[in-house]
Amino acid sequence: MLFSPGVRIYITVREPYYNLHENNVLAMCPDCDAVTSFDARGHGDTTLGAVIVNQYHSYKNVQFSRILWQFFRCNVCSRGAVAKIHDSGGVMSGVLESFYPFAVEHLELPLRVPADIVSEFREAELVASQAAFRAASALLRSVLEKVLTSNGYVEVEADDNGKKFKSKSLKHRIDAAANDGVITEARKRRAHENIRVLGNDILHDQWRKVEAEEYEDAHQYSQRLLEDLYDDRDTVEKILKAKKRMPDVPPTAVTAPTV
Numbered sequence: 001m002l003f004s005p006g007v008r009i010y011i012t013v014r015e016p017y018y019n020l021h022e023n024n025v026l027a028m029c030p031d032c033d034a035v036t037s038f039d040a041r042g043h044g045d046t047t048l049g050a051v052i053v054n055q056y057h058s059y060k061n062v063q064f065s066r067i068l069w070q071f072f073r074c075n076v077c078s079r080g081a082v083a084k085i086h087d088s089g090g091v092m093s094g095v096l097e098s099f100y101p102f103a104v105e106h107l108e109l110p111l112r113v114p115a116d117i118v119s120e121f122r123e124a125e126l127v128a129s130q131a132a133f134r135a136a137s138a139l140l141r142s143v144l145e146k147v148l149t150s151n152g153y154v155e156v157e158a159d160d161n162g163k164k165f166k167s168k169s170l171k172h173r174i175d176a177a178a179n180d181g182v183i184t185e186a187r188k189r190r191a192h193e194n195i196r197v198l199g200n201d202i203l204h205d206q207w208r209k210v211e212a213e214e215y216e217d218a219h220q221y222s223q224r225l226l227e228d229l230y231d232d233r234d235t236v237e238k239i240l241k242a243k244k245r246m247p248d249v250p251p252t253a254v255t256a257p258t259v
């Protein structure tokens with residue numbers, strides 16, 4: 001949450017805010033790992049440069065006479081940045097369309113999560129920073145599948161109205177992990193509703209836009225699932241051995257750095 005005098009402005013990492021009055025952009029700086037002000041001021045009294053494209057055009061149903069590619073720099077660490085701004089000859093009519101660098105929102109993961117699963121999770125966060133929420137959500141489904149495989153839930157016994165059978169479906173693998181008690185009932189429901197079903201829609205159904213909120217739910221519940229399985233890893237491994245999911249539990253893989 002960031003406040004400017006008299007005006008409450010909520011900044012999310014994916015939504016840089018163009019401050020017309022100051023001609024600066026409030027955005028997440030990846031180098032500072034914080035929301036900072038990116039200013040157009042250079043050294044001394046100079047102003048950083050801009051490329052101006054004079055052309056009448058429409059952006060979000062509003063007419064503008066030019067596009068500015070304006071250079072900015074973080075006023076904390078001096079990292080450079082570029083904004084695409086639509087205006088009609090003056091900054092007061094300016095509307096920000098995009099801002100580089102994109103900020104990547106990381107959630108903390110337990111240290112013992114295997115490196116390949118951490119990498120898949122981080123790549124989901126990376127593509128989400130580009131607003132590619134379909135791709136990011138599909139990767140989170142992959143995180144779910146990989147973590148179940150890694151914990152021995154590859155082929156499980158399923159039950160259909162008393163008729164037992166072997167299944168490799170993700171649905172039954174999630175149910176088996178919950179039945180063993182390594183993930184909670186609440187987490188099972190979220191894994192189905194917010195990760196598996198969303199991922200299946202993306203992979204198998206007709207194209208549709210995936211909203212940021214859908215990704216954010218999947219992102220959050222994937223993190224919590226990993227916490228269930230790796231926060232108290234010793235206890236989980238005892239259950240996995242008792243349930244014969246992992247008769248020979250290997251030493252936990254070296255983990256990638258977490259952010």
Ligand SMILES: [Zn+2]
Binds near residue numbers: 029075077078
């Ligand atoms: Zn910075």
